[in-house]
Amino acid sequence: METKLFLILISFIFTLQSCEAQQNLNSSSAKMTKQDVIKAINQNDTIAVVNAIQRGFDINTIDDEGRSLLLLATIEGNYEMAKLLVIQGANVNQQANNKDSAFLYSGATGQTKLVELFLANGARFDIFNRYYGTALIPACERGHIETVKLLANTKDFPIDHINRLGWTGLMEAVILGDGSLKYQQIVQILKDADANMHIPDHDGITPLQHAEQRVFKEIVAIIKS
Incomplete structure (x- = not known):
């Protein structure tokens, strides 16, 4: 009998402690x-x-x-x-x-x-960053291949959007990239997604001309193909 009462008492104490802990959590969260x-x-x-x-x-x-x-x-x-x-x-x-x-x-x-x-x-797709750019444009500039692939192939995404610098995603990949493999892949992704390869900057210079000036031979070949 005494053992049974002891177990009941212990159970009651644990229940009180649990309730108190929950009340403290609720109070803290509130x-x-x-x-x-x-x-x-x-x-x-x-x-x-x-x-x-x-x-x-x-x-x-x-x-x-x-x-x-x-x-x-x-x-x-x-x-x-x-x-x-x-x-x-x-x-x-x-x-x-x-x-x-x-x-x-x-x-x-x-x-x-x-x-x-x-x-x-x-x-x-109609909300832009401080350069009036899309999510795609800086992804092209920074060489984020998988992100470019996703956005360029998303229905209705403005792949040819021009930011306030006068640059598209393609233009940023050419001008701000280093012509390495990842930028070659990005240019190819944009081309395959039907991006306009010929939109010039504010000075009337096209992506192809910028690539030629920088001697990015592989990118020149992709744009010309």
């Missing part, structure tokens, strides 16, 4: 500030972020630079965190003070898996 949530994003703490969202924290909250939680997760390269935020309704097109959005940034940094996620969740 008090999470914007900075707490941003810290959780940067540390890839999905549990803390889920708790904050469940308690009504605004999914599209921004930091002092206008960067959304989703953009911060994208900057950190945290795919699972970004996916969580997107599922919860984060805006993939929300722009920071410098015009970056999660979609534009993922393209510029060659995070193809994130680009694919954002394309499937409302990425817009």
Whole structure:
């Protein structure tokens, strides 16, 4: 009898401790500030972020630079965190003070898996970066082959968009690239996706002429073929 009472008492104590721990967790989560949530994003703490969202924290909250939680997760390269935020309704097109959005940034940094996620969740093609460029143009400049391939072959993507410098993705691959294999592949991808090979810059110089000036023989051959 005494043993039975003892076990009941122990069970009761554990139950009280469990309830107290849960109350502390709830209280802590309820008090999470914007900075707490941003810290959780940067540390890839999905549990803390889920708790904050469940308690009504605004999914599209921004930091002092206008960067959304989703953009911060994208900057950190945290795919699972970004996916969580997107599922919860984060805006993939929300722009920071410098015009970056999660979609534009993922393209510029060659995070193809994130680009694919954002394309499937409302990425817009009429929102541009601070150079009035698309997600494709900096991907071409930086040699992100898989990202270029994905975007260039996405239906209705503006493959021939011209930024305020007067350059298309093709032009940036030629002018800002080094003519190496990855840039040759990018030019070929753009050509195969029916990009216009002849759009000139503000000075009237075509991609072919720029490639010839830089003695990028392989790229010249691709453009001419």
